[in-house]
Amino acid sequence: MTQHPERxxxxxGGPFKGAVDPATGILSHELRGRYRRLIGLYEENGWEVxxxxxxxxxxQSMVxxxxxxxxxFYWMETCDLFVAFPGNPASPGTHVEIGWASAMGRPMILLLEEEGGHAALVTGLGEVAPTTRYLTYRPHPDFLQSLVQATADLGSRMGTKWPPLAVLANVR
Structure with missing residues (x-):
């Protein structure tokens, strides 16, 4: 596995193309907010995202x-950690990425929506991919602290030297 201890x-990952509003051509404010909070948490703590x-x-700039x-695929090969929303309804692209992560042995944290309805092969993945952790996503500031703890626990289990994460005021 690739490891970048300093950074x-x-x-x-998570739903994207199917989640873009056809009227505006962009993700909803709520979905952008989800991703921005996650990006901010890791970047403010020195991670590359x-x-x-x-x-x-x-x-606006789909490839x-x-x-x-x-x-x-390249990103999956080079990342230290995969954090993703499988989607509800399911995101086909994200499910492919989850498959890549498990096949490559990447540690991953899957963020499940509160209403459930996730595929059994996603919720049962921890049985065959032991570096998988699950968190229930909540649009609440305390969620980020749960993600900090899950990242630390997974890093410790993997024997990594990841820098500690902290929830900073500007990523709430």
Whole structure:
């Protein structure tokens, strides 16, 4: 596994193309907020963040299928941690990325929506991919502290030297 102890790399994934509002051509304010909070948490703590949503202007600068597939596969090969919303309804692209992460042995934190309805092969993945952790996503400031703890626990389990995360005032 790739490890970048001084500046670890997190790949943040989740529903994108199917979540873009056809009227505006961008993700809703609520979805952008989810991703911005996660990006901010890791970046403010010195991590490098890979994220297609931001990279593609929240939907305004979509790249062709071959480009995003090659890019996301490369990101998965080089990241230290994969954090993703599988989606509800399910995001086909994110489910492919979850498969890549498990096949490559990448540590991952899957963020499940409170209403449930997630695929059994996602919620049961921890049985065959022991570096998988689950958190229920809540749009509440305390959620970020749960993500900090899950990241630390997973890093410790993996024997990594990731710098500690802290929830800073500007990423709430």
């Amino acid at each position: 670890p790399v997190v790949f943040i 890979l994220n297609a949503h931001r990279e593609e202007g929240w939907g 062709p299928a071959a480009t995003c597939t090659a890019r996301d």
